Amino acid sequence: MTARALPFLMFEGRAEEALSFYASTIPDSRIVDIVRYGEGQAGKAGTVMRAKAIIAGQEVLATDSPMQHDFTFTPALSFFVDCSTEEEVERLANTLGEGGQVFMPLDNYGFSRRFAWVGDRFGVSWQVNLP
Incomplete structure (x- = not known):
């Protein structure tokens, strides 16, 4: 295996x-x-x-989990999603971030033409990127 x-x-x-x-x-x-x-x-x-x-x-x-915990997800671990179009990166950033938290708003940060880092309403962190 x-x-x-x-x-x-x-x-x-x-x-x-x-x-x-x-x-x-x-x-x-x-x-x-x-x-x-x-x-x-x-x-x-x-x-x-x-x-x-x-x-x-x-x-x-x-x-x-059947048990309650004193922890949840952390933004230190995130899903990094490369998108193929500007429309797709904007849609994902907006949809995933709805009801959640914005760590880095959708913008050009130099390392990416279009990038956002959001936490969704479930607490999972997403980096959405247009290379």
């Missing part, structure tokens, strides 16, 4: 909502599989025990 590292996103009850949002917003994205907690299992029945999704071509795993 060859080792590989995959991003693993831990939510507290909103994993399916987040993955559905990403699948409908980001090109080349889809939910591949969802396994749900059942009655009598560690998590609330019907929430995501483990999910696999493709986000912009990248395989990602996710879960709804």
